Amino acid sequence: MRRESFQGYVRPDGSVGIRNHVAVIPTVACANGVAEAVCREVKGTVPLLHGHGCGRALEIGMHQRALSGQGLNPNVAAALVIGLGCETIHAEAVAAEIAKTGKPVEFLVIQNEGGSRRAARKGIQFARKMADGAAVMKRTRCPVDRITLGLQCGGSDAFSGVTANPAVGLVTDWLVERGGTAILTETTEMIGTAHILSRRARTPEVGQEVVRIIEEAHKRSKDIMGPLASLVIAPGNMDGGMSSIQEKSLGCICKAGSGPITEVVEYGRAPTEKGLVIMNGPGYDMESMAGLGAAGCQLMVFTTGRGTPAGFATVPVIKVSSTSRLSIAMEDDIDVNAGAVLEGQSLERVADEIIELALDVMDGRKTKAELNRQGSILCLATVCPAF
């Protein structure tokens, strides 16, 4: 019988990490240089560089939540938050939010420290202490119900919805049936399936939320692209045999398996319910993964048909290819080949392979994206232009 536990790092708030990173989080892009300088000097630190934190209005709350969420993620053992001083998102507020977990957290403000080099020196002292503390933390056995799995697809092809996504759907069912959590996102890729997903909602209120976010995504695509919206939603899909937007989206949502939907959360917000959760978010992989990281996913499964090397700084990403052709063409990046289904392998067998690897990755085995050191930049979803 398969094991249903893994060796994880238990955090003071009871959450469990499968990695033990010291995250260095700039609250604004202007602080990236200092964050990098700190991480160059201190082993075990990860810089979460990004291009945001100021100059916007509508999404400041969302970005503050998403940046705090990077520190809240259970894979982060300790966090150093670095601000400039005049930006909209304050380092102190982000640090205070992360500190609620009981993890070691420090912040510094470049304008208060006397500039880049002095700020970096102080940051290095903080980071060294955090890294030393993280280095002696031990893994202990934890049940898989502590895991929140992020579901991602990108660079899809005609077989993503036939091989890789249904196999991942079985993995989702396996985890959810054992009390874990899985998050389906990329709302644009749910267009056409609101009636199907809302039927699976645990309560009528959750069902209404599902319909609302999908209708909003559909309206936004039409507002921005006009008559070209359908092409944006389904580029090249007709040639690949997709006959309707429902058909294409059904291929995407099957990553979420067959269980009931327990909750709908906004971008970068951690679920309060277990089970299958939908996060409202963009279809752009990099922004989507940043939202999943902020929502507390310790692990992601990412299906791809065309192939993408993308990973995430603090969260291992397991890549599943839709065809054997891709797994050979991009062997450096693909962890599991679901294309074996096209050669007669059962979906269950491929799902088993993903689960076995996922358990090893939870114990510490590195994914291809980790070995390739993918995840050098944090891309946050945006909804308005900068001013």
Add this chain to the structure above:
Amino acid sequence: MKPNVVVIKEQDNVAVALEDIPGGGVVAVPGGDEFPAREKIPYSHKVALSDIPSGCTVRKYGESIGCASLDIRKGAWVHTHNLTVEAGPS
């Protein structure tokens, strides 16, 4: 013959071709059913597993992906020429 189509859910009435199947060529369904393709089924496109009368649901992933806009015969290619989206776009 080795299967050359995939059926995603058992209640589906279409399957996905794993190779170009020529008109008159054999459609080999996992589980053993074999029947001729009525026309060319391109790689990654859909073939009808049974007769689907006009107005009836075309089912893939165990869900409706639209309605037959014409009588679709077993072994026919299923695409936008014989399938219409029934419900609203969301």
